[in-house]
Amino acid sequence: MLDIALMNISPDISFVRLERSDFALVRHIEVAPEQIIYCGTVDMAFASDEAGIDLYAVRAAGTCVGFFKIDLKYPKTQDFARDGDLGLRAFMIDRWRQGSGLGSATLRALPEFLRKTYPDAQAIVLTVNIRNQVAVRRYLSTGFTATGDVHDGGHAGLQYVMRQMIAPPRSLHISRTMSD
Numbered sequence: 001m002l003d004i005a006l007m008n009i010s011p012d013i014s015f016v017r018l019e020r021s022d023f024a025l026v027r028h029i030e031v032a033p034e035q036i037i038y039c040g041t042v043d044m045a046f047a048s049d050e051a052g053i054d055l056y057a058v059r060a061a062g063t064c065v066g067f068f069k070i071d072l073k074y075p076k077t078q079d080f081a082r083d084g085d086l087g088l089r090a091f092m093i094d095r096w097r098q099g100s101g102l103g104s105a106t107l108r109a110l111p112e113f114l115r116k117t118y119p120d121a122q123a124i125v126l127t128v129n130i131r132n133q134v135a136v137r138r139y140l141s142t143g144f145t146a147t148g149d150v151h152d153g154g155h156a157g158l159q160y161v162m163r164q165m166i167a168p169p170r171s172l173h174i175s176r177t178m179s180d
Contacts, residue, residue, distance in 0.1 A: 013102075013109045016064070018055040020046065026057050029067050029094045037156040038132050039092045042067050058093070058106050065102055066093040070114070074125060080149045080161045084122030086114060091126070107142035111166040122167050127151045127159035136160060 018025065029042050045055065045067065052073035058066030071077075071087030081087065088110075093103045114124055126144070128135050139162050140146070149161040 012060050013105050014059045015109075015113050016057040016059055018057055020049075020055075022055075022057075026064050026067050029057075029064065029092065031092050032095050035092070035095075038129050038135065040090050042092075045069060045090050053089075058102070060097075060102055060105075065097045066091075066106055068092070070118075072118075078125075078151070080147065080151060081125050082123070084120065084167075085125045085163075086118060086121045086123070086166075088124050088126040103138060104142055107139065107144075111143065111164060114166045119167075123163050123165050125161065125163045127161055129156045130158045130160055131156070 016022075016025070023042075023046050026042050031039060031041070052071065054070040054072065056068050056070065057064040058068070068091040069087075069089040071089050074081040074085050074087030075083050078087065091107075093106065110124065114121055124144075126139065128139060130136075130150070144162040144164045147161045147163050151159045151161055
């Protein structure tokens, strides 16, 4: 387990990199039954032994209150992802902590954390079910933008693709020659 606290962004939010053996830290995190179709469960995430996936807990005030996966292979598995994209998957805040602002605080803290943890990454990309309008609004209000793409690969139907830059765009170097 690797504990990474975010100073200067949100003193109440930190992220904990999880190993498979850390299941006990997050097994209590659950979402409402109607949300499972959108994000799955912690049990499902740990049962799926996918390569190229990093697991994280969201901690607030010393307690694990959320969970997410970072998919390092998104550009290879999703046609809407670009080189340098990280996939945000299975994002959830414990149902008993929802509505307290933790989800928004986590999503606002995430870009800085990802910039430091994955220095070569350019953006974070996710898909959100078009019927899950609460989540759509939450992602939009925390810095994600809709790309205009619609993904047809989700368990619950069509999904919007959203992106947030986590690194400054790579700029072109332009040199100018000045003559006398």
